[in-house]
Amino acid sequence: MANQPHASGHMMPLQPPWLEPVRQQLVRRGRGGRLPSGILISGSPGIGKALLTTSVVQSLLCQRSSGDEPGCGDCNACRSLEGGVHPEVRLLEPAEPGKDILVDAVRDAAEFLTLSGSAGTLRALVIRPADSLNLNAANALLKTLEEPPAGASLFLEAARPASLPATIRSRCQQVDIASPTINEVHDWLAADTDQPERVAEAYAASLNRPLLAREILTDAAALEAWETDRQILTNLLDASNLHSSAAALQRSVPERLFPRLQALLLSAQRLLLVGQLDAFGEQFPRTQLLDFARARGARRLAWLAQQSLEWQRQNSANLSPALRSEAIALALGRR
Ligand SMILES: [Zn+2]
Numbered sequence: 019m020a021n022q023p024h025a026s027g028h029m030m031p032l033q034p035p036w037l038e039p040v041r042q043q044l045v046r047r048g049r050g051g052r053l054p055s056g057i058l059i060s061g062s063p064g065i066g067k068a069l070l071t072t073s074v075v076q077s078l079l080c081q082r083s084s085g086d087e088p089g090c091g092d093c094n095a096c097r098s099l100e101g102g103v104h105p106e107v108r109l110l111e112p113a114e115p116g117k118d119i120l121v122d123a124v125r126d127a128a129e130f131l132t133l134s135g136s137a138g139t140l141r142a143l144v145i146r147p148a149d150s151l152n153l154n155a156a157n158a159l160l161k162t163l164e165e166p167p168a169g170a171s172l173f174l175e176a177a178r179p180a181s182l183p184a185t186i187r188s189r190c191q192q193v194d195i196a197s198p199t200i201n202e203v204h205d206w207l208a209a210d211t212d213q214p215e216r217v218a219e220a221y222a223a224s225l226n227r228p229l230l231a232r233e234i235l236t237d238a239a240a241l242e243a244w245e246t247d248r249q250i251l252t253n254l255l256d257a258s259n260l261h262s263s264a265a266a267l268q269r270s271v272p273e274r275l276f277p278r279l280q281a282l283l284l285s286a287q288r289l290l291l292v293g294q295l296d297a298f299g300e301q302f303p304r305t306q307l308l309d310f311a312r313a314r315g316a317r318r319l320a321w322l323a324q325q326s327l328e329w330q331r332q333n334s335a336n337l338s339p340a341l342r343s344e345a346i347a348l349a350l351g352r353r
Contacts, residue, residue, distance in 0.1 A: 032209055033088055036198035036228065037070045042086040044193075045077040048140060048171075049085070053078075054191040055166035058148070060179040061195030064227030067175040070195065071144055075099065075107060075173070078140045110145045118152040119145070128162045131170040141170045148174035149181045156183050163189040197226035200297065211235040222297040223248075225281055243271070247278050248301060254279070254350055255302065255310045263347035268339055276330035283323040286311040290319065313352050322350065 033041070047053050059067045076089030080096050083089055089096045098104040110127045112119050127143050145151065151159065163172065163186065174190060176182060200221050207221065208214040210232055217235065223244040224231035233240040250266045257263055267275075278298075285299030290311040299307055311319060329346055 032206055033073070034066055034069055034203075034228065035206055036202045037066050037073070037195065040193055040195070041070060041073050041077070041088075044074045045086045048074070048078045053140065053171045055170060056163045056172045056174065056186075056190035058174045058176060058179055058182075058187060058190035058192045059195065060176050060192060062197065062225075062227055063177050064224060064230035064233075065195045065197065066229055067177075067195060068146060069229070070193075071146075071173040071175060072099075075140065075142050075144070079104065079106060106139055107142045107144065110143060111147075112150050117150070119150050119155050120152065121154040121158045124151070124155045124158040128158070131162060131172075132167045139169065141167070142173060143170065144173045144175070146175045148176040148186075149178045151182070151186075153183070156186055160185055160189070198228065200226075203228045203231070207231055207235060218297065219301060220244075222301055223278075225277055225298070243274060246270075247275050250275060251279060251282050252302060252306070254347070255282075255306050257310070257347070257351050260344070260347050260351060263350065264340075264343040267343035267346055272330060276326050279329075280323050280326040282307075283319050283326060286314075287316055287319040287323065290316055325349065 044053065044057070059070055061067050073088055076091075076096060076099050077083055077087065079099060080087075080089035081093040089099070091100075095104065099107060102109065108127055108130045110119060110123060113123075131141055131143055145159075159172075160183075162170075166172070172190075174182075174186070179187060179192065179194075200218060203221065204217055207217045207228065211217070213235065217231075220231040220234040220241075221228075223234055230240075234244050235241075247270065250270050253266045254263055281298040282302065285296050285302075286307050289295055289299060289304075289308055295304060295307070314322070329342075332342065
């Protein structure tokens with residue numbers, strides 16, 4: 019990771035550029051004692067919700083930074099934050115990944131917020147992810163959001179903010195992180211890899227999610243997963259053999275493949291209608307993609323793109339993988 023000098027003289031990691039405007043804005047509000055008591059940070063998985071929360075909290079608790087500077091990364095406060103032991107910060111997360119956050123955990127965290135902290139400092143509760151609060155837990159949280167203790171701020175991170183009760187959403191200020199363009203993230207991604215020539219590919223493969231792109235660039239398993247998916251999708255484009263398509267689908271990891279399949283179908287549609295490849299489509303042979311698009315037509319491609327979301331949902335339903343793969347291969351095939 020590239021470094022940049024901090025006012026304290028300490029070298030710190032390059033700040034994620036697409037998060038900078040909102041980070042600075044929240045930090046300035048925090049310094050002025052005007053941080054909302056509920057901040058709902060939304061955006062796709064891998065877009066940097068946790069990174070934003072962490073850097074806002076760090077800026078505000080750092081013993082050296084001032085103004086809207088990022089935390090120094092070196093003082094006691096920054097170090098205890100990094101170690102997850104800062105006394106003014108509590109992380110509320112499911113006991114196991116993918117499980118709900120339960121009401122007892124919320125009550126416990128709400129009590130932490132009422133304990134008297136050092137005057138004038140931020141006391142932060144980070145809920146990661148907030149869309150895993152079950153209904154009772156969300157209701158228990160509501161009281162704290164309605165009457166927050168002085169100095170307390172709740173950071174709710176959610177990929178699916180619409181799944182939160184409206185009563186929770188209406189008591190938070192919503193900060194939505196949109197997908198940055200490749201130009202906005204290129205240097206940040208390139209600083210982290212010895213293969214800067216693959217940045218554009220990784221970003222396309224991540225479907226414009228910077229943290230996932232960084233994983234593809236730095237983690238051999240994530241790169242291999244992308245290469246596997248690209249191979250499967252290339253097979254599907256060919257689609258001359260129903261059985262090999264179905265077999266390829268069955269080997270795939272659906273929650274990873276289907277969003278990429280949808281991106282490929284949208285690329286094919288765009289190529290057909292506008293004659294241009296987007297960044298995701300550029301990862302596939304143009305002639306093959308164009309042949310695939312022509313054989314199906316724009317309307318069918320739009321329907322298939324919509325359908326790919328449905329296939330992803332069905333993945334959690336109790337259907338036979340073999341039958342499902344065959345039905346999908348059939349739908350994608352030539353008519
Ligand atoms: Zn610091």
